[in-house]
Amino acid sequence: MPDRDREPTIGELLDRSGVSRRGFVKYCTAMASLLALPPLAGRAMAQQLRAAHRPSVIYLSFQECTGCLESLTRSFSPTLESLLFDVISLDYDDTLQAAAGKQAEQARDRAMKENYGKYIVVVDGSVPTNDGGVYSCAGGRSAVDVLTEAAKDAAAIICVGTCSAFGGIPHADPNPTGARAVSDIIGDKPIVNVSGCPPIPEVITGTLLQFVTTGQVPDLDAHGRPTVFFGNTIHDRCYRRPFYDQGKFAKTFDDEGARNGWCLYELGCKGPTTYNACATVKWNGGVSFPIESGHPCLGCAEPDFWDRGSFYSPLASARWGKAGEVSPTEAAEIAAGAVAVGAALGVGSVLLGRHRQKARIEGSEKQEDGDGSH
C-alpha cells in the first residue's frame, strides 16, 4: 500500500515543475488576502503548503451540468491557480480523469483505502433520492450509494455549487427526482458549502487551499458557507450601491438609467439578499461580475433561488400570484373578493345586530306588560 507521507511534499513537487518560490509566495499572499487573513499569513501559508503532502481529493459528480467543474478548470489556466493541480491529488473525477469504467471506479476505491480518514470529497450536483436514486447512477450504483460510501471515511466534504449545497435547479419545484443537498444525506462529517451557479473559481480554490493549509474547515455561516467569502451581500459590496442610496434605478434594460449604470434593483436584482463574493473577487480573473455587465444578480448562491419567481421581478414585490409574483389584475381580483366577503360580513353582522336589538326590545316590552298585569 503506498504511503502518501513518503510522497514528495507540495514544495518539492513545485520545485520539480519549475514554479519559482517568488511566484508561489505571491500566489499564497493573494490567497491569504482573499481569505482576509493577516498580511504575514501569506508567508506562513506558503511555508505550510510547501511542507504539506498533497491531500487526496475525490470529486463526485451527480445531478449537475458540469458548469461548476467548468468554472473550476477555467481558473487554473493560465494563471497560478493551476498550482492547485499540484497542491491537491485529484484521485477521482469521472469527467477529468483518463480512466473509465471499472478502472475509474477502482481509482476511487484505492484513493479511499489509501487515504483513510484523510481524503477530501468534493461533490458537484444534487443527489436524487426518489425511486431508489435511479435518476443518477454510474457504474450501476446510485449517487446516494456512492456518496454515502465516499463520505464514510472522508476528512471533510466540500460541496461545490448550489446543487450539492442546497439542491439547486434539480431541487426546484416540482423536484421530480427528489433531489437533495449533500447535507440532507450526510450528517456526521464536516461539510463546507461553496454555493453559486457556478461558484466563483477563486472561492472554490480558496476554500480548498484553506483546508489544505490549516487542516480545518473555515468559519461557516448559517448555510454552511465560508464566511470569508459569503460574509457580505452582493448589494453591500456592489459598485452600483451609491445609485441605490440615491434612489436612481434602471427601469428597463435600455433606458437612461441602464446606460448610466444605475442600480438594477427594480429590474429584479437579488443582490440585497445574496451572500457571495462576486462584487469583490469578480469573475474571469477579476474582469467583472454580472451586475457590472448590466444584468441583475439572480441570487444563485442562495437556497431555492430557482423557485423565487421571475429573475426580473423586484425583490420587494409580493410573491403569491399564479406566476410566482402577484400581477395587478390578480391583486384586484383578490381585493375584490375580499371586499365582497367584507361587505357580506358587514351586512350580516348589521342584520344580526338589528335582530338581537329587536328581540331585546320585544323581550323588555313583554316583561313590562307582564309587570303591568300583576
Next chain:
Amino acid sequence: MDLIDLARGPVLKAAVVIFFAGVVWRIVNILLLQHRRDRNEPRRGVGASLLGGLKAMGSRSWPHPEFIGRTGAGEVLGYSYHLGLFALVLLFAPHISFFGSFFGVRWPALPSSVVTVVSVLTFTLALAVLFRRLTHRVLRRLSNFDDYFSWFVVTLVIVTGLMATAHVGGPYPTVLGLHILSFDLLLIWYPFGKLMHAFYIFPTRAVDGYLLTRKGAPS
C-alpha cells in the same frame, strides 16, 4: 420556504384579504347604522351644508386658535409623525416596488439616505408620542390596549425596517422577512383597531360639518 418567502407569500396574501375584508366590514357597519332622522327645519340648503362638510375636513385638521396653547405640541407631534410615516412608506424605492407590484404604477423615490434619516426621526417621534400618552393625565386615562397595540404594530414595522437597512439583528434576508411579517401583522390588525382612523377621520369630519352647517352652526 424560508421566512422572507413566507412573509411576502402566503402570509401577505392572507393579510391583504383580511385587511380588505375587515376594512369593508367596518365601513359597512357604520354606513348601515340606524340614524335618527333629523326632523329640525334645515337652516341652510344641501349645497351649503355639503360645502360646510368639506370645510370641516380642513378646519378640524388645524388647531383651534383658542386651544393652541394646550393642543399645539400634540398637533405638531402628530403631524410630524404622520408626515414621516407617509415619506417612509410611500417614498422609499423598495416600498414603491412593492406597491407597484400590486397597482402596476410606480413613482419617483426619495434617496435612501433621506428615507433613513426620516425613519430615525419618525421612530423618535413615535417614542415621543408614546411618552406623551403615558404622561398626559387625560390621554393616559383615555388609552386602552388598542392604543398601545396599534402603536406597537406601527413602530415594529419602523424598527424592523431600520434594522434591515442598518443590517443589524441577523442576516439581511431574515430581518427583511421580519420586516415584511411585521407589515403583515399591521395589515391584519388594521381594520380591528384604531388604525382604522385613517379611513374614518375625514368622512366623520365631513359628516359633522354637514350636520352642523345644516343646523346653522359654524362648521
